[in-house]
């Protein structure tokens with residue numbers, strides 16, 4: 001009985017609240033849901049094999065393309081966030097060398113407060129300005145500020161070092177994005193409570209025996 005109670009206490013205190021579950025809907029662009037784009041016609045979900053590029057996962061990927069120097073467009077997805085929680089973000093991007101015209105692509109997170117219309121924190125989690133000759137993996141960590149209740153992951157395109165070459169089509173790809181809350185490590189107060197609980201149980205069983 002005592003062992004069962006202690007085991008339950010240990011389980012309750014040490015089970016992470018969220019064990020690396022991806023909070024994104026449609027993270028690999030295999031369906032049409034989850035994402036919104038700020039400027040239609042520049043971001044599209046395309047099938048593997050587009051411009052000779054195969055996806056790192058699944059059959060589809062997100063493609064940016066322009067022939068008209070249209071910049072600062074992005075795609076994004078929002079989700080609930082918890083104040084002070086730490087999140088892991090990762091994904092894959094691909095900037096084909098032969099189609100590169102000086103653009104860079106970047107990922108950032110907006111944190112919003114309850115009822116807020118403007119972000120209380122904007123954090124860059126990745127900025128990539130070189131052609132890649134293949135898929136590159138990136139990963140980052142971000143902690144939600146106090147009062148954050150919502151996070152919006154945004155991927156966008158801009159210019160690095162002067163205005164881009166207007167000739168030709170700029171193309172780049174993203175796939176397999178990941179946004180998950182890190183495992184919750186028991187706080188010192190929880191460990192103290194657990195210790196007091198165990199001590200109490202030990203004393204209780206000794207009293208019963210005597």
Ligand SMILES: [Ca+2]
Nearest residue numbers: 028057058060
């Ligand atoms: Ca995919």
